[in-house]
Amino acid sequence: MFEEAEKDPTLDDKQFAKLEDALRTDLLVEQYRVLKQGERTLLVVVAGIDGAGKGSTVNLLNEWLDPRHVRTLAFAEPSQHEAERPAMWRYWNAMPAKGHTGIVFGSWYAPMLAEARRENPDTQALKSMAAAIVRFESMLAADGVEVIKLWFHLSREAQQERCARMLADPDTAWRVSEADLQVGREFERLRMAGEAVISATHTTAAPWFIIPSADENWRITATARTVLQAFRYPPKPPVVESLAPMETADRFAGLDYSSKLAKSEYERRFARATARVGRAIRRPAFRERSLVLVFEGDDAAGKGGAIRRLARSMDARQYAIIPIAAPSDEEKARPYLWRFWRHVPARGRVAIFDRSWYGRVLVERVEGFAEAEDWQRGYGEIQDFEAQLVAHGAILLKFWLTITPAEQLKRFRAREKTPFKSFKITDEDWRNRDKAPEYREAASEMLARTNTPQAPWHVIATDDKRYARVCIMEAVAQALEDGMGISDPE
Amino acid sequence: MFEEAEKDPTLDDKQFAKLEDALRTDLLVEQYRVLKQGERTLLVVVAGIDGAGKGSTVNLLNEWLDPRHVRTLAFAEPSQHEAERPAMWRYWNAMPAKGHTGIVFGSWYAPMLAEARRENPDTQALKSMAAAIVRFESMLAADGVEVIKLWFHLSREAQQERCARMLADPDTAWRVSEADLQVGREFERLRMAGEAVISATHTTAAPWFIIPSADENWRITATARTVLQAFRYPPKPPVVESLAPMETADRFAGLDYSSKLAKSEYERRFARATARVGRAIRRPAFRERSLVLVFEGDDAAGKGGAIRRLARSMDARQYAIIPIAAPSDEEKARPYLWRFWRHVPARGRVAIFDRSWYGRVLVERVEGFAEAEDWQRGYGEIQDFEAQLVAHGAILLKFWLTITPAEQLKRFRAREKTPFKSFKITDEDWRNRDKAPEYREAASEMLARTNTPQAPWHVIATDDKRYARVCIMEAVAQALEDGMGISDPE
Numbered sequence: 001m002f003e004e005a006e007k008d009p010t011l012d013d014k015q016f017a018k019l020e021d022a023l024r025t026d027l028l029v030e031q032y033r034v035l036k037q038g039e040r041t042l043l044v045v046v047a048g049i050d051g052a053g054k055g056s057t058v059n060l061l062n063e064w065l066d067p068r069h070v071r072t073l074a075f076a077e078p079s080q081h082e083a084e085r086p087a088m089w090r091y092w093n094a095m096p097a098k099g100h101t102g103i104v105f106g107s108w109y110a111p112m113l114a115e116a117r118r119e120n121p122d123t124q125a126l127k128s129m130a131a132a133i134v135r136f137e138s139m140l141a142a143d144g145v146e147v148i149k150l151w152f153h154l155s156r157e158a159q160q161e162r163c164a165r166m167l168a169d170p171d172t173a174w175r176v177s178e179a180d181l182q183v184g185r186e187f188e189r190l191r192m193a194g195e196a197v198i199s200a201t202h203t204t205a206a207p208w209f210i211i212p213s214a215d216e217n218w219r220i221t222a223t224a225r226t227v228l229q230a231f232r233y234p235p236k237p238p239v240v241e242s243l244a245p246m247e248t249a250d251r252f253a254g255l256d257y258s259s260k261l262a263k264s265e266y267e268r269r270f271a272r273a274t275a276r277v278g279r280a281i282r283r284p285a286f287r288e289r290s291l292v293l294v295f296e297g298d299d300a301a302g303k304g305g306a307i308r309r310l311a312r313s314m315d316a317r318q319y320a321i322i323p324i325a326a327p328s329d330e331e332k333a334r335p336y337l338w339r340f341w342r343h344v345p346a347r348g349r350v351a352i353f354d355r356s357w358y359g360r361v362l363v364e365r366v367e368g369f370a371e372a373e374d375w376q377r378g379y380g381e382i383q384d385f386e387a388q389l390v391a392h393g394a395i396l397l398k399f400w401l402t403i404t405p406a407e408q409l410k411r412f413r414a415r416e417k418t419p420f421k422s423f424k425i426t427d428e429d430w431r432n433r434d435k436a437p438e439y440r441e442a443a444s445e446m447l448a449r450t451n452t453p454q455a456p457w458h459v460i461a462t463d464d465k466r467y468a469r470v471c472i473m474e475a476v477a478q479a480l481e482d483g484m485g486i487s488d489p490e
Numbered sequence: 491m492f493e494e495a496e497k498d499p500t501l502d503d504k505q506f507a508k509l510e511d512a513l514r515t516d517l518l519v520e521q522y523r524v525l526k527q528g529e530r531t532l533l534v535v536v537a538g539i540d541g542a543g544k545g546s547t548v549n550l551l552n553e554w555l556d557p558r559h560v561r562t563l564a565f566a567e568p569s570q571h572e573a574e575r576p577a578m579w580r581y582w583n584a585m586p587a588k589g590h591t592g593i594v595f596g597s598w599y600a601p602m603l604a605e606a607r608r609e610n611p612d613t614q615a616l617k618s619m620a621a622a623i624v625r626f627e628s629m630l631a632a633d634g635v636e637v638i639k640l641w642f643h644l645s646r647e648a649q650q651e652r653c654a655r656m657l658a659d660p661d662t663a664w665r666v667s668e669a670d671l672q673v674g675r676e677f678e679r680l681r682m683a684g685e686a687v688i689s690a691t692h693t694t695a696a697p698w699f700i701i702p703s704a705d706e707n708w709r710i711t712a713t714a715r716t717v718l719q720a721f722r723y724p725p726k727p728p729v730v731e732s733l734a735p736m737e738t739a740d741r742f743a744g745l746d747y748s749s750k751l752a753k754s755e756y757e758r759r760f761a762r763a764t765a766r767v768g769r770a771i772r773r774p775a776f777r778e779r780s781l782v783l784v785f786e787g788d789d790a791a792g793k794g795g796a797i798r799r800l801a802r803s804m805d806a807r808q809y810a811i812i813p814i815a816a817p818s819d820e821e822k823a824r825p826y827l828w829r830f831w832r833h834v835p836a837r838g839r840v841a842i843f844d845r846s847w848y849g850r851v852l853v854e855r856v857e858g859f860a861e862a863e864d865w866q867r868g869y870g871e872i873q874d875f876e877a878q879l880v881a882h883g884a885i886l887l888k889f890w891l892t893i894t895p896a897e898q899l900k901r902f903r904a905r906e907k908t909p910f911k912s913f914k915i916t917d918e919d920w921r922n923r924d925k926a927p928e929y930r931e932a933a934s935e936m937l938a939r940t941n942t943p944q945a946p947w948h949v950i951a952t953d954d955k956r957y958a959r960v961c962i963m964e965a966v967a968q969a970l971e972d973g974m975g976i977s978d979p980e
Contacts, residue, residue, distance in 0.1 A: 059802070062806045065637055066794065066798070070806075105807060171768075174772055311552055311553065314547065315553075316557075
């Protein structure tokens with residue numbers, strides 16, 4: 001795949017001069033068009049042989065474009081602050097808004113490239129890294145972020161020569177790094193690593209481009225043309241195949257809404273579970289974990305009360321409650337999951353979501369806020385997101401709280417009558433109630449499709465509040481103890 | 491000031507039970523009212539004697555309020571990521587949106603309290619810390635964030651007794667910290683430190699309240715009542731005195747717009763200055779500093795071109811360009827300066843602002859987007875913000891680029907004719923041009939009021955682009971070299 005690039009093609013200054021003006025104008029025209037449109041983000045991932053001129057090409061690109069609307073995102077070893085969250089968090093966090101262009105150094109390819117250039121790379125690890133990257137980039141592509149990936153390449157001789165030339169000039173010597181100088185010895189391994197990574201992650205949704213880099217004129221021209229092409233003709237987002245329809249049984253039909261607890265049993269069990277949660281979270285082992293709780297369910301099914309009681313078992317300095325309402329305009333300008341990623345808790349912390357990323361396959365589906373293909377791909381994206389949380393040590397529980405229509409009506413009426421609660425009941429709640437069958441269907445499908453072993457749903461009938469509270473608190477206690485491999489002595 | 495609290499008043503359970511229900515309801519009613527209104531943030535700063543029950547009171551407050559709209563902000567020693575920015579950055583960064591309530595542990599009082607409890611506190615340092623805090627809190631108060639500060643207090647004997655009682659119970663022993671246990675020996679010093687800090691920072695805009703804490707019932711009731719009072723009757727923001735009118739001479743009348751540079755001199759000086767900037771930023775000493783550049787000025791005076799050329803002298807991984815446009819809704823929900831604080835660069839980094847916090851006293855003043863009292867207090871707030879940047883090591887330069895009306899007209903017409911630039915010229919630019927005298931007056935006053943020695947304005951006539959570019963690049967080079975106490979050898 002590198003044959004052409006290793007021929008080190010050149011472009012003489014005269015030819016370059018002829019191309020330069022038109023390229024610069026075209027780039028600006030297209031950049032402004034994309035900016036004005038404000039519908040997509042272009043992310044340019046920069047990779048390749050060390051010492052091939054990546055840095056200076058990016059600097060030039062910034063100069064040719066209007067740099068005010070370009071974000072150069074450079075990542076090195078994760079800082080402590082970054083290491084406390086899943087690996088992809090820092091890339092999510094830095095996502096430029098739609099209309100803008102991002103240039104990414106030290107991207108999500110860094111770990112895969114490091115593995116691939118080892119003497120005996122772990123092929124299984126490479127495979128799963130590639131799969132994760134392809135999922136990530138496909139999701140971005142489907143969500144308005146186009147990713148193009150540039151591999152700067154040149155022959156071994158040209159690389160050595162370029163470094164020597166730069167070292168000789170005091171104005172460029174600082175650009176030559178230790179890594180650049182070591183390429184000579186490791187060229188073949190780097191080359192093979194590049195080949196492996198590119199073949200495993202080249203997709204129509206997020207393609208790789210090889211940039212012959214020995215000659216500056218050629219390198220610049222090829223880079224500019226590639227970016228221009230991406231502005232003009234975004235890579236095709238992956239075709240989202242319609243999900244096979246699922247014969248989901250009504251998940252709520254068989255549910256026993258009549259479970260009840262007597263006051264004395266409730267008090268005993270609830271106090272015990274609360275203490276177990278408190279103790280588990282204070283354990284030193286929890287400093288390496290985190291706890292993510294998701295509350296979804298019928299209106300007036302008691303999410304707020306459940307959250308308040310959970311919070312009570314913890315120190316306020318340790319948890320954050322994240323109520324999910326309409327997205328802000330900063331959130332709207334980014335892929336759907338961004339507004340949840342920004343609240344992913346650090347190690348040793350608790351995040352309680354009052355409604356969550358499941359909005360995509362519930363309210364957005366039912367109310368028609370999301371296209372069918374968008375909410376349909378939501379299931380997979382959600383599972384992927386949750387898998388990343390869990391892989392990083394999060395203990396994740398999802399609660400679906402449900403009540404009978406009769407009980408809901410009773411609670412709505414009670415809210416209307418209590419002065420300070422009346423604000424909790426709006427016309428929308430009544431409208432949602434009218435759409436109960438649609439919501440029920442969406443919820444049933446969601447429960448079936450996202451009830452993974454690592455992030456199971458707890459469906460809890462809450463007509464009896466005591467029963468519900470005990471179920472929730474005991475489930476959290478159990479998950480914490482299981483997750484940390486402890487059994488509570490009490 | 492602590493006599494009452496050290497009497498360790500108590501409230502028996504019966505009386506407490508009578509009060510509790512009403513207090514809880516009232517708190518919820520008021521919290522929802524403030525939330526629904528969405529016009530102000532309440533920040534509750536928690537301080538006081540260690541082991542007085544601060545933590546458990548805050549937990550209870552979270553339980554009485556709807557915790558979904560409360561953010562508990564707990565700060566410890568600054569992490570590296572925080573230490574790389576000015577001390578107040580982390581408090582700005584965590585600012586809850588309007589409508590929400592924040593509870594702050596380890597607030598901006600921590601350094602002052604640490605100083606005050608030393609054996610021989612530095613009174614001069616305490617004075618300036620107090621002044622900085624008062625300015626900060628007054629600004630917040632004027633900008634929709636009310637700050638109340640709670641000092642939890644009890645007698646020495648009660649504190650010792652409370653710790654002993656908690657240590658005896660396995661369910662509360664974990665709450666007792668090393669600091670709590672040491673209070674006995676240092677009680678008198680802590681008490682005096684509290685007194686000093688409270689007297690120096692108690693203002694009508696951000697008052698202190700002393701919470702007698704020996705008895706849990708009393709402590710909870712006093713806290714809840716204080717918060718309730720703050721919801722109901724926000725502290726009075728400080729009266730902003732109208733600024734004495736300033737006889738500002740027209741700053742632009744005497745300016746020489748005819749300065750010109752010949753091409754050869756331009757090329758020589760520009761290349762030299764560019765190299766100086768590049769070298770200065772690559773020095774190890776710069777890793778302890780940062781560079782903040784502000785570009786303001788007439789439309790079409792060449793801000794974009796100047797920024798592009800500056801960027802060219804640096805590595806794209808090192809700088810961020812921040813174009814300031816209309817605030818996002820997340821920005822609108824917070825004090826004015828928040829949207830600039832979020833972009834304050836870390837050490838070793840460069841931030842280039844294309845328009846800036848000066849919008850408050852320019853466009854917002856002229857267009858009537860800000861009330862007179864708001865833009866008038868802007869001058870002081872801006873100076874304070876800039877002083878914090880400089881105190882933390884930032885090298886700060888502010889450029890005002892100005893052109894003659896004739897030259898502006900020429901550039902507007904040229905923009906209209908260039909296809910990809912026509913998007914840069916809008917009806918608004920023409921309208922602004924009609925308001926030139928008002929803008930000129932506002933700019934003159936701003937230059938006069940904010941031209942501080944540490945953050946001087948560079949007013950540059952840009953009719954001749956060569957002259958302007960050299961002036962800017964040389965000014966940046968000089969400021970970097972002066973700031974790091976180096977002289978460029980070349």
